[in-house]
């Protein structure tokens with residue numbers, strides 16, 4: 001097995017992100033998956049994007065323009 | 070009429086972080102690799118152009134490395150001439166071959182060098198700057214500038230008038246966020262510009278003698294609610310920080326404008342003045358993309374942010390100034406005792422939560438309206454703690470200003486059985502039932518009466534098993550007193566004959582991190598009309614009550630602070646409560662019984678102990 005590499009766009013681990021830890025993942029070309037050195041997450045790009053979308057849900061006002069203060 | 074000032078700062082950083090990334094990818098570190106230098110310069114030029122396209126002037130903070138690069142120097146000179154940009158200096162971006170050769174160090178944080186090295190580096194950076202430009206800078210900065218460092222700079226280079234001096238609430242949370250690898254441990258400062266004390270950079274100066282001689286500005290304007298409980302580098306006026314926090318959808322970031330607008334609204338709490346700063350290093354706009362965002366999105370976010378500032382300027386709603394211009398303006402109308410106030414509201418999570426932030430030369434505190442106006446953060450600025458940082462000092466990396474209360478690091482309103490958390494609140498009691506105002510969500514409004522700032526909370530309902538009553542909290546701070554007046558008033562009740570206890574308390578400790586500190590040596594004292602009680606803290610769960618209380622006090626030598634509570638009536642009781650090792654807290658409080666309606670007024674005071 002060859003060494004892991006930084007993947008495109010430097011994906012952070014989505015599970016570590018959920019606890020607000022920025023942990024860059026490594027990419028395994030043969031398995032076509034990302035993996036985290038800290039929390040044991042593994043997943044392909046789709047899985048990362050799915051979890052990232054979930055992470056954003058906590059920001060209920062992320063698309064709301066607020067002008068009254 | 071309100072004035073909203075913005076300072077936009079760029080730095081030509083010759084060796085941004087991604088050189089390290091390439092090294093990880095199998096290339097050896099090479100500080101002079103041409104492709105990296107060129108990319109960094111391109112980003113710097115792009116940032117400058119985006120600002121100028123929006124008719125905004127910038128402060129160009131020359132890094133030490135860039136002082137050896139002809140292209141960076143000529144861009145700075147040209148833009149100074151053409152756009153009125155200021156050429157300043159920064160202690161970020163020190164690392165380059167010349168630095169390595171001269172100082173034999175890979176350290177990147179100016180505040181973490183030994184004092185000797187700090188002096189040598191300051192002298193070299195300013196010498197080189199002067200050699201290149203023919204004058205000394207008037208602005209400087211880093212992520213953190215300790216008072217000892219600024220005192221030295223002012224002594225040798227008195228023309229320096231402004232510095233980027235802290236990152237707001239970058240402490241244990243930033244460290245955690247970076248997988249425990251980012252040593253910006255600097256919680257506890259003001260969130261908006263201030264004139265620092267000579268003793269400690271976090272503390273606003275109390276008078277001319279205490280004035281360190283510069284105006285300090287924080288690195289970025291941050292979301293005061295989100296960053297209190299989250300990473301500083303997710304939520305602020307740094308578009309790529311917001312991308313890092315993933316506060317966007319479909320490449321749109323309304324959140325940036327919401328932060329800017331909330332900062333603009335601070336004018337109403339601060340005599341018409343408001344402020345914003347943007348400072349994005351070139352490493353954040355890498356061609357390779359960053360934080361799940363490709364280069365186009367990185368650039369777009371920067372363009373959008375700058376376009377908003379540009380639009381505000383065009384509509385006469387913002388004034389773009391360089392750092393040194395801002396320092397002059399700030400000093401024109403800033404009595405030392407004037408506080409910085411902000412009633413911040415949630416613009417991220419969709420709650421109606423508000424937090425009131427306050428800072429003056431005596432203290433910094435935060436009130437949480439979600440917890441009935443409880444004080445969830447308290448820093449004793451009056452103590453003006455001398456706490457040098459860097460190699461050779463006691464604290465090395467821990468540059469935070471100590472707290473007496475930090476509810477997130479010390480549990481706050483407590484939910485399990487074993488002990489207490491740090492918070493200042495009030496309990497309303499009736500025949501063995503007791504409700505803490507921490508569980509009463511409400512909202513507040515802000516007003517001023519002469520020199521007094523007033524936070525008035527909407528009344529909350531307390532439901533006892535037999536009847537209900539309404540309690541209102543009002544917090545008043547009169548400028549220059551070092552005291553916070555807290556009024557808890559029963560404004561309505563279903564049972565005008567019921568005897569109600571109002572129990573105002575503060576449960577506190579001291580520390581700079583999430584971990585407990587030894588409280589041995591703290592002294593708890595009650596002074597009554599007739600008698601006094603006092604103990605030295607020894608984790609023995611001791612308690613005492615004194616009737617006709619004059620003063621309840623905690624003397625915390627670890628933070629050189631005297632924390633006290635007093636009231637204006639004769640028939641209230643004071644008490645203290647010592648903790649134990651599993652609950653390392655101390656509590657002082659004042660309580661009073663009223664029949665039907667009535668109020669308890671107490672004053673919390675912060676003083677230097679010695």
Ligand SMILES: [Zn+2]
Nearest residue numbers: 013016036039
């Ligand atoms: Zn992980």
